[in-house]
Amino acid sequence: MTTDPGAGPASLPQRSARRAWRVTAFAARFLVRFLRANVAVAREVLTPGLQVAPAVVVVAVHSRTPFEVATFMSLIALTPGTLPIELDRDRRLLTVHGMHAGDPDAFRAELHELEDQMLTALRPVTPRPDDRVPDDDRRS
């Protein structure tokens, strides 16, 4: 985002406004992605001849807290053409089924991109960027 110059020292109202802007921008971006995926799946189903190239990939999850993981999985499950299949017990590896994943590595990169955008939007704006990563509270 060009209008969002990372997290620097800022007052609380400024940080709140920046966070609200990030969440809104991410929501808009996801809406576009969601509608585009809907059209793709509808066209796939309604035109004659199947061109599905399904693949099952395992994605290393960057999300840390249960809330982040749950949001990420909901976003994947809400987008047509992608479907979370299984999350391992440590919440580290997510198995995802993609409908149009002719290139599985590109598909995985796309999921990582979505997750990073989501984390940028969800995590609080802090003076130091390292403070943004929440504690890992999973069982180890």
Place this chain on the structure above:
Amino acid sequence: MTLQSVLGQGLALLGVLLIGAAGVGLVRLPDVYNRANAATKAASLGLVCVLLGVVVLAPGVSAVVTLLVAIVLQLFTVPIAGYKIAEAAHRSGAPLAPATVRDERDVPGPEDETGRT
């Protein structure tokens, strides 16, 4: 025909067509995972469109509030239902379509028996 009825009926028709497309997908797509993609998402987006159309058409505040609550509820529950179905398919060993490009899933082994979610 008022603008209200045109808009409402248009949304309802769009939603129903999406639900119909999901039905076609349910018949045509090759395996459970692809069908889950079509059936859960397209159908629920269609349902949201239908409900929005009814919001436009329905008289009264209480009807509109009820429908808006139903729409929000729908948007929050759909991903969970879709994930649970896909997970059930995976755990019950549903086969992938032959067209599948790559399969990285690990077949559920004995260690999964203890890790119930």
Place this chain on the structure above:
Amino acid sequence: MVVLDVALAVLALSLLVSAWRLVTGPTDADRALAVDYGFVVVVAGIALLAVRLRTPALLDLVLVATLVGFLATVAFARLVAERSR
């Protein structure tokens, strides 16, 4: 109201599709999916009937049915996952 009649006809066909998948579905997960889809179709049908028959009371049914349909789907999915062990 012709539009709504056409829409209801499409929904009726969709319900047939759901029933067909319920009967033939090669795996149990397919059947759970068919039930979920059928529920969505029924809820959409109720919402349209509320307008068609001018009975706003049916809209409360829509709200309850979305919730119950979700719970039914999750329960069904659990059943499929556990029975296969």
